Amino acid sequence: MSTMIIPAAGRRLTPHTPLSETVSQTFSMAWRALKKMQRNPEQFFDVIIQPLLFTAMFTYIFGGAIAGNVQSYLPIIITGIMVQTSLTACMATGTQLREDMEKGVFDRFRSLPMARIAPLAGPMVADLLRFGIAATLTIVTGLIMGYRPGGGVAGVLAGWLLVVVAGWSLSWIFAWLGTLLRTAQAVQGVGMMVMFPLTFLSNAFVPLTTLPGWLQAFVKVNPVTLVIDAIRDLMNRGELTGKVGWAVLGCAVVVAIFAPLAVSSYSRKA
Amino acid sequence: MNSVQTTARPAAGSATASAAGSTQRVRAVDSELAVSATGLVKRFGEVTAVDGIDLTVRTGEVFGVLGPNGAGKTTMLRMLTTLLPIDGGSARVFGVDVASAPHQIRQLVGVTGQYASVDENLTAAENLWLIGRLLGLPSKAARARARELLGQFGLEDAAQRQIKHFSGGMRRRLDLAASLIARPPLIFLDEPTTGLDPRTRGQMWDTIRQLVRDGATVLLTTQYLDEADQLADRIAVIDRGRKVAEGTPNQLKTSVGNSTLYIQLTDSNRTSEAAALAETILGEPPTLTPEAGGLSIALPDPNQAADVLIALRTAQISISTASVRQPTLDEVFLAITGHYTDTPSEES
Numbered sequence: 102m103s104t105m106i107i108p109a110a111g112r113r114l115t116p117h118t119p120l121s122e123t124v125s126q127t128f129s130m131a132w133r134a135l136k137k138m139q140r141n142p143e144q145f146f147d148v149i150i151q152p153l154l155f156t157a158m159f160t161y162i163f164g165g166a167i168a169g170n171v172q173s174y175l176p177i178i179i180t181g182i183m184v185q186t187s188l189t190a191c192m193a194t195g196t197q198l199r200e201d202m203e204k205g206v207f208d209r210f211r212s213l214p215m216a217r218i219a220p221l222a223g224p225m226v227a228d229l230l231r232f233g234i235a236a237t238l239t240i241v242t243g244l245i246m247g248y249r250p251g252g253g254v255a256g257v258l259a260g261w262l263l264v265v266v267a268g269w270s271l272s273w274i275f276a277w278l279g280t281l282l283r284t285a286q287a288v289q290g291v292g293m294m295v296m297f298p299l300t301f302l303s304n305a306f307v308p309l310t311t312l313p314g315w316l317q318a319f320v321k322v323n324p325v326t327l328v329i330d331a332i333r334d335l336m337n338r339g340e341l342t343g344k345v346g347w348a349v350l351g352c353a354v355v356v357a358i359f360a361p362l363a364v365s366s367y368s369r370k371a
Numbered sequence: 372m373n374s375v376q377t378t379a380r381p382a383a384g385s386a387t388a389s390a391a392g393s394t395q396r397v398r399a400v401d402s403e404l405a406v407s408a409t410g411l412v413k414r415f416g417e418v419t420a421v422d423g424i425d426l427t428v429r430t431g432e433v434f435g436v437l438g439p440n441g442a443g444k445t446t447m448l449r450m451l452t453t454l455l456p457i458d459g460g461s462a463r464v465f466g467v468d469v470a471s472a473p474h475q476i477r478q479l480v481g482v483t484g485q486y487a488s489v490d491e492n493l494t495a496a497e498n499l500w501l502i503g504r505l506l507g508l509p510s511k512a513a514r515a516r517a518r519e520l521l522g523q524f525g526l527e528d529a530a531q532r533q534i535k536h537f538s539g540g541m542r543r544r545l546d547l548a549a550s551l552i553a554r555p556p557l558i559f560l561d562e563p564t565t566g567l568d569p570r571t572r573g574q575m576w577d578t579i580r581q582l583v584r585d586g587a588t589v590l591l592t593t594q595y596l597d598e599a600d601q602l603a604d605r606i607a608v609i610d611r612g613r614k615v616a617e618g619t620p621n622q623l624k625t626s627v628g629n630s631t632l633y634i635q636l637t638d639s640n641r642t643s644e645a646a647a648l649a650e651t652i653l654g655e656p657p658t659l660t661p662e663a664g665g666l667s668i669a670l671p672d673p674n675q676a677a678d679v680l681i682a683l684r685t686a687q688i689s690i691s692t693a694s695v696r697q698p699t700l701d702e703v704f705l706a707i708t709g710h711y712t713d714t715p716s717e718e719s
Contacts, residue, residue, distance in 0.1 A: 105523075105551055105554055105581075105582060105585045105587070106554050106555070106556055106582065106585045106586040106587045107554040107555075107556065108402065108556050108586055109401075109402055109405075109430070109465040109479055109556040109557070110402040112478065112479070112556070114467070114472075114475040114478050114479070115474070115475075115478070116472070116474060116475065117474055118474070122507055125504070125507075126504075126505050129501055129504040129505050130505075132501070133490065133492075133493065133501055136492060136493060136497065137492045140492050140533070141492070204488075204490075204491070205484055205486045205488035205489070206488050206489055206490045206491075207488075208454060208482070208484050208488045209482070209484075209488040209489070209502070209549065210505070211453070211454055212452055212453070212454060212477060212480070212481075212482040213477055213502065213505055213506060214474055214475075214477035214478045214506070215477075215505045215506070219505070369456075
């Protein structure tokens with residue numbers, strides 16, 4: 102056997118993890134999450150089934166009633182469902198993190214001299230894949246059904262990028278909930294309670310003007326409405342409006358608040 | 372030793388660059404004492420799981436923490452390894468304060484948990500590679516280190532298998548291998564052989580002895596006196612969050628007699644009569660086992676077993692079974708604490 106031990110006296114201890122190592126550790130943890138996805142492909146069900154099913158279902162059911170016909174409803178519903186799927190997908194980020202943290206291997210990660218953010222950020226980097234799949238499938242389904250986005254290829258790509266970024270940013274809230282709440286069911290429960298009203302009390306599925314005044318007031322300040330507006334500006338009109346700027350800023354603020362919260366809650370729980 | 376394979380950064384001579392704040396030596400490590408803890412306390416709500424434990428582990432020794440389920444062994448170990456915050460008292464590992472410098476402590480210790488802390492979804496080789504990467508090894512070096520450890524632990528054939536399909540013993544071995552990637556000078560083993568079959572258990576003991584020969588300091592918890600006896604240089608007995616005894620295995624065992632004679636009487640009504648006989652021979656009253664008509668008689672000298680048996684025969688007290696064994700943890704406990712290792716409140 103080769104030497105298995107390096108004595109304490111011969112060691113130089115570092116007080117914290119340097120940034121470059123933090124990044125490399127995050128990617129290692131992302132690799133682990135991707136391996137997990139690869140071996141448990143059922144994790145992709147929500148981001149595959151929901152875009153296909155909801156897009157087809159909602160368009161044919163509500164299209165005529167809301168927009169007069171399917172064709173003119175598509176620009177509304179496709180962007181709405183992109184955001185809705187994104188929000189549902191970030192709920193899964195939280196529940197899966199919670200489930201993962203129950204396992205013994207998280208004790209191992211905690212006992213290693215590694216950055217505390219890496220076990221949280223790693224899976225979230227891997228989740229970009231899920232957000233990407235969801236957004237892509239929704240757009241493709243729409244295109245097949247006759248959606249012709251006015252923003253052209255560039256607009257669609259920009260919209261795709263924004264919805265992925267928005268979903269990823271919001272999933273930090275759920276990562277925080279995942280470190281805070283005791284069970285995956287609790288994370289799911291709280292997530293539904295927040296996400297359901299936020300999605301439906303927005304302009305995702307219906308034009309704002311059809312709502313009663315008091316509800317319009319809420320819908321207007323709902324951040325989901327802002328993100329949907331921004332994506333519509335990009336995809337349907339090809340315009341880089343102020344709303345896009347506000348949406349991106351909003352995402353940055355969410356990450357700036359909830360990423361540190363999640364990391365400190367994770368370190369405390371230990 | 373190939374330095375490329377190491378994750379630790381051995382001091383490169385005395386010329387330490389002070390410019391790079393992140394790599395400079397923070398404090399000199401104390402190489403005499405691996406662990407020194409005073410008055411450790413951990414509370415979970417109303418329950419005080421660890422209630423003022425002092426612990427000193429010298430570098431290079433195997434220290435056994437012996438106690439029943441729920442005694443607070445795991446909680447204590449989790450505090451020492453930065454996995455749980457310390458509620459009271461203080462602990463140092465190689466002179467580094469655990470509470471204020473957790474990141475440094477994590478560079479000095481390897482932890483092998485009670486339940487194998489390896490990733491179910493990954494293969495054995497992937498598990499070790501991942502930990503190597505997280506410890507800062509380049510990908511190639513991490514792969515080499517993984518292969519080396521898999522070889523040392525006899526897991527080459529299972530390298531590409533997912534942990535899901537591993538046996539309990541293989542998981543434990545992999546878990547220990549994972550703790551050794553950084554070649555840590557202090558290794559914590561939480562009940563390393565609980566639930567293993569005797570053969571696997573023996574292999575684990577050999578591995579632990581090998582680690583100590585290589586210069587490791589080992590702190591292990593166990594429920595088995597024979598395990599502590601086999602491996603440990605010194606033992607602390609923990610009961611209900613307190614340390615109730617400490618010493619070498621021999622000191623502990625002589626506190627309850629070197630060996631114990633167990634007798635089961637055919638007629639349990641004559642128990643007190645038999646106990647009185649044993650007391651006249653040995654000078655100490657025997658303890659009664661929880662079963663009716665059972666006596667456990669501590670023997671300063673195993674040869675005295677015959678004296679007791681002859682006396683019983685002479686008094687025509689009939690026995691159904693008799694055996695001479697090393698004292699069990701139960702007897703050590705009984706002798707030290709005055710109560711059996713009953714199941715106390717759940718350990719969180």
